[in-house]
Amino acid sequence: MHIKTTLKSAFLEDDYxxxxxxxQYFQSESVNCPSYLEKKHRNGTVSYSHQALCAAVAHPDKRQVLPLAPEPIKNTDGSKKQDCEINAGKRILHSNGSPQAEPAGPNGK
Known part of the structure; x- marks a missing residue:
């Protein structure tokens, strides 16, 4: 398999x-709450959604995959700036013990 060969080249010894x-697991044009992400469309409508970042531990030689707890992408600190996948990615890596990941708050703080 091409994908398996490509993945193998990204590993060193027993690394995963x-x-x-x-x-995105929910979207509405009428239902919203403070933690929803807000998207303003070109036609003037606004939609609200819940999103999450999902991660798993994997290795190309193993059949098992270990899913990690999802990290919500949501507005929590009252800031007008919305949370994003990059900041959620920093949080999910930090919470799972990655030494390279710097902790980030919901809005990059």
């Missing part, structure tokens, strides 16, 4: 990778 991806 943590694939991370964002997902």
């Amino acid at each position: 990778i943590i694939p991370i991806d964002g997902t």
Whole structure:
């Protein structure tokens, strides 16, 4: 498999990778709360959504994948600046013990 060969080249000895991806699991044009992300569309409408960043521990030679707890992408500190996948990624790596990850608050602080 091409993907398995590509993944193997990214590993050193017994190291694992943590694939991370964002997902949106709720969207509405009328229902909202303080932690919802807000998107303003070109036509003037506004939609509200819940999003999360999901991660898992994986290795190309192992069949098992260990999912990690999802990290919500949400507004929590009352700031007008919205949270994003990059800041959620920093939080998820930091909370799972990655020494390279610097902790980030919900809005990068």
